[in-house]
Amino acid sequence: MDGSQPISIEQDVVLARQTVRRLAIECGLRLVDQTKLITAASELARNTVIYGGGGHMDWEFVEEGTRRGLRLVFRDEGPGIADMKLAMTDGWTSGGGLGLGLTGAKRLVDEFSLESTPGVGTRVTICKWN
Amino acid sequence: MDRIPILRMGEFLLVTIQVDMHDQLALTLQDDLSEHISRYGSKGVLIDISALDIVDSFIGRMIGTISGLSKIMDAETVLVGMQPAVAITLVELGLTLPGVSTALNVERGMRLLRERVLAQ
Amino acid sequence: MTALTQRTIDVIRKNEGSLLANWTANLDATGVSRDARVSLTEIEAQTREFMRLLASNARAGDTSISGNDWSETRTFLERLSRSRALQGLDSQSTASFIFSLKRPLFDLLQAEYASEPADLAPQVWAVSELLDALGMHTIRTFQKSREEVIARQQEELLELSTPVVKLWDGVLALPMIGTLDSQRTQVVMESLLQRIVETGAEIAIIDITGVPTVDTLVAQHLLKTVTAIRLMGADAIISGVRPQIAQTIVHLGIDLQGIVTKANLAGALELALKRTGFAVSKAN
Numbered sequence: 001m002d003g004s005q006p007i008s009i010e011q012d013v014v015l016a017r018q019t020v021r022r023l024a025i026e027c028g029l030r031l032v033d034q035t036k037l038i039t040a041a042s043e044l045a046r047n048t049v050i051y052g053g054g055g056h057m058d059w060e061f062v063e064e065g066t067r068r069g070l071r072l073v074f075r076d077e078g079p080g081i082a083d084m085k086l087a088m089t090d091g092w093t094s095g096g097g098l099g100l101g102l103t104g105a106k107r108l109v110d111e112f113s114l115e116s117t118p119g120v121g122t123r124v125t126i127c128k129w130n
Numbered sequence: 131m132d133r134i135p136i137l138r139m140g141e142f143l144l145v146t147i148q149v150d151m152h153d154q155l156a157l158t159l160q161d162d163l164s165e166h167i168s169r170y171g172s173k174g175v176l177i178d179i180s181a182l183d184i185v186d187s188f189i190g191r192m193i194g195t196i197s198g199l200s201k202i203m204d205a206e207t208v209l210v211g212m213q214p215a216v217a218i219t220l221v222e223l224g225l226t227l228p229g230v231s232t233a234l235n236v237e238r239g240m241r242l243l244r245e246r247v248l249a250q
Numbered sequence: 251m252t253a254l255t256q257r258t259i260d261v262i263r264k265n266e267g268s269l270l271a272n273w274t275a276n277l278d279a280t281g282v283s284r285d286a287r288v289s290l291t292e293i294e295a296q297t298r299e300f301m302r303l304l305a306s307n308a309r310a311g312d313t314s315i316s317g318n319d320w321s322e323t324r325t326f327l328e329r330l331s332r333s334r335a336l337q338g339l340d341s342q343s344t345a346s347f348i349f350s351l352k353r354p355l356f357d358l359l360q361a362e363y364a365s366e367p368a369d370l371a372p373q374v375w376a377v378s379e380l381l382d383a384l385g386m387h388t389i390r391t392f393q394k395s396r397e398e399v400i401a402r403q404q405e406e407l408l409e410l411s412t413p414v415v416k417l418w419d420g421v422l423a424l425p426m427i428g429t430l431d432s433q434r435t436q437v438v439m440e441s442l443l444q445r446i447v448e449t450g451a452e453i454a455i456i457d458i459t460g461v462p463t464v465d466t467l468v469a470q471h472l473l474k475t476v477t478a479i480r481l482m483g484a485d486a487i488i489s490g491v492r493p494q495i496a497q498t499i500v501h502l503g504i505d506l507q508g509i510v511t512k513a514n515l516a517g518a519l520e521l522a523l524k525r526t527g528f529a530v531s532k533a534n
Binding site: 209210211212213214215217218220221222226227232233234235238239 | 439440443444446447450452474477478479480481482483484
Binding site: 011017021031034090104107 | 150151152153154183184185186187188213214215216218219222223224225
């Protein structure tokens with residue numbers, strides 16, 4: 001990982017967005033891809049605060065042939081997700097939102113993986129290639 | 131506490147969002163707007179988001195709520211200036227803001243509001 | 251890991267001149283230096299530089315080229331393969347440049363270790379490993395440069411194939427031609443949205459007369475684009491929906507949710523003009 005920052009309170013979601021914007025520009029992502037990645041990060045960072053009770057965002061630049069990408073990890077030590085299938089259903093929410101956080105974020109990025117253990121925490125990894 | 135300013139222009143309210151909003155700020159704006167509509171009997175709300183480079187589901191929901199709230203209070207809402215990258219991202223996110231009127235810029239948005247109010 | 255001995259390195263340094271001569275001869279024999287795209291003076295300069303780097307950077311011990319000692323050599327090889335990739339040479343001739351040094355080096359070692367054949371084999375192996383590593387590095391960079399060239403050309407091609415034209419004040423048209431893949435549709439749509447902002451157009455006509463087939467994915471892209479255009483505060487009309495495409499769309503069960511479609515571009519323009527408040531009439 002190339003860096004990390006805490007996401008504990010709501011204001012940190014804004015800071016996370018700003019960091020991701022800076023990294024996405026540095027990575028050379030096109031404007032639309034930057035916007036998609038920042039939006040996905042915003043959704044996931046908010047989840048980390050609301051459902052995870054706070055956690056961290058880690059990032060790293062990745063390379064594959066001539067492609068460059070940016071990988072972000074959102075991790076918390078919160079209650080975890082009991083029903084992963086339900087959590088990945090469009091429109092389902094446990095927190096009074098629109099239920100587009102996880103599924104929406106998934107549609108905005110090139111790679112998405114969700115690991116969660118009830119009682120241990122949740123870890124969402126996303127990646128966007130240029 | 132910081133707030134997003136709401137400008138009164140005759141029977142319309144104008145909000146220009148220029149900062150990267152955190153969630154509480156968005157909720158405050160929602161409350162302030164409904165408060166203004168009721169106090170001044172405003173007929174329309176124009177929200178300019180041309181300076182926003184992202185709109186996530188939370189802000190999208192806020193816009194939808196403001197539009198719904200104002201409708202109940204007999205005011206029209208027009209959202210103006212959404213950037214192409216933001217529009218593409220919102221559609222991909224699954225947020226198409228049904229029922230929210232849109233216009234390309236403030237000038238067009240004002241025209242649209244006036245037409246709507248006149249038609250009533 | 252086989253190790254280079256100091257003796258091997260010394261003999262290479264001492265015979266730099268003759269190695270260079272034999273290498274050049276070898277390059278000539280294999281035809282590498284006869285390619286018109288690379289001048290003889292260029293090859294001469296490159297062989298001399300590489301020989302100098304090899305002689306001065308080789309250290310007794312391991313034959314890995316990833317360390318700091320080899321950074322100058324790596325940079326040299328990267329520059330070399332990049333320039334060759336841009337000149338349009340193939341990977342074989344680029345790799346041969348390095349590999350054709352093997353013969354002169356092996357000959358030299360054979361002469362040096364003639365009386366100690368037991369020492370010869372490991373040293374030949376070590377030198378071979380070293381040259382293989384340098385050769386592979388050249389090929390890797392070559393490949394990467396070629397991929398970069400291809401990627402750039404693809405991008406240029408995409409930009410060429412996305413003309414957004416202004417039909418009237420406030421009316422833009424995007425005539426789409428050829429097969430639409432997902433990446434191309436995305437780029438085309440983005441440039442349309444950008445032009446809407448720049449021109450303040452109220453209506454965009456997406457003409458698909460020149461599109462041979464529409465599948466679910468393309469139809470979804472069209473739908474998303476129209477939705478995005480509406481979010482921005484403009485509207486869209488899809489024109490040029492031929493009978494076969496209309497049939498496909500219905501068969502696929504794609505719902506074009508209140509999107510206005512017209513059979514041809516003329517019909518779409520007429521509607522767009524009407525909506526923007528223009529009337530077309532015959533003079534007199």
